[in-house]
Amino acid sequence: MAKFTPARGLEEALARMLAPAVHRIAVQVEIEAKRLAPPTKRWVTMGDDKVRPTHVKAQGQEVPENLRFSINSMQWDREHRGLGKFTYMIEPRDRTSRAVANLRNCRCTTHKDPDGIARTINSGQPVVTGKTVTVTVSAQGPMVVEAEVGTVYPGNLVAGGAHFMAGGAAIVAARR
Numbered sequence: 001m002a003k004f005t006p007a008r009g010l011e012e013a014l015a016r017m018l019a020p021a022v023h024r025i026a027v028q029v030e031i032e033a034k035r036l037a038p039p040t041k042r043w044v045t046m047g048d049d050k051v052r053p054t055h056v057k058a059q060g061q062e063v064p065e066n067l068r069f070s071i072n073s074m075q076w077d078r079e080h081r082g083l084g085k086f087t088y089m090i091e092p093r094d095r096t097s098r099a100v101a102n103l104r105n106c107r108c109t110t111h112k113d114p115d116g117i118a119r120t121i122n123s124g125q126p127v128v129t130g131k132t133v134t135v136t137v138s139a140q141g142p143m144v145v146e147a148e149v150g151t152v153y154p155g156n157l158v159a160g161g162a163h164f165m166a167g168g169a170a171i172v173a174a175r176r
C-alpha cells in the first residue's frame with residue numbers, strides 16, 4: 001500500500017513562491033480603491049467678522065464627500081426646528097439639514113480635495129505564515145470607515161457608503 005506524503009515544507013515553499021503574485025493582486029486592489037475613493041471636502045468661511053460663531057467653529061472641518069459636516073446648532077433652530085446640539089450639513093446652506101437660522105445669509109463655501117481619501121489607502125508587504133500568504137490593503141484616517149459603509153445622523157439623515165474598498169476588491173476579483 002502506497003501513501004503520498006508531501007515533501008516536508010512543500011506547502012510552505014509554495015506559499016513563499018505565491019507571495020509576489022498575491023502582492024501584485026493587493027496592489028491592483030489598492031489602485032482601484034484609490035480610483036473609487038471619494039474626495040474630501042473642507043468647510044471654508046469668508047474669514048471676516050461677519051461669519052457667525054457656529055461657522056467660525058466649522059472653518060477647516062474636513063469630511064469625506066459622501067458624509068455631512070457637523071455644525072454647532074443655532075438656538076433658534078434648536079427651539080423651532082427640533083435640532084440637537086449639532087446640525088448635519090452636506091454643504092453650506094443645506095436645507096436637508098432642517099436648519100433655517102444656521103443657513104440664512106451664509107456665505108461659506110467648500111474646498112474639495114480629490115485625493116483626500118485615496119491618500120489614506122495603502123497595501124502592505126506579503127506576510128507568509130506557514131501555508132498562508134496574507135497581504136493587507138487598508139484605509140486609515142478620520143471617518144474612512146463611515147466613508148466606506150455610510151452612516152446615519154440624528155434625525156434619520158442617511159449618508160450612503162462609497163464602498164471604494166469593497167468595489168476595488170470586486171473589480172480585481174472579476175478580472176481573474
Ligand SMILES: [Zn+2]
Pocket residue numbers: 045052055092105106107108
Ligand atoms: Zn456660513
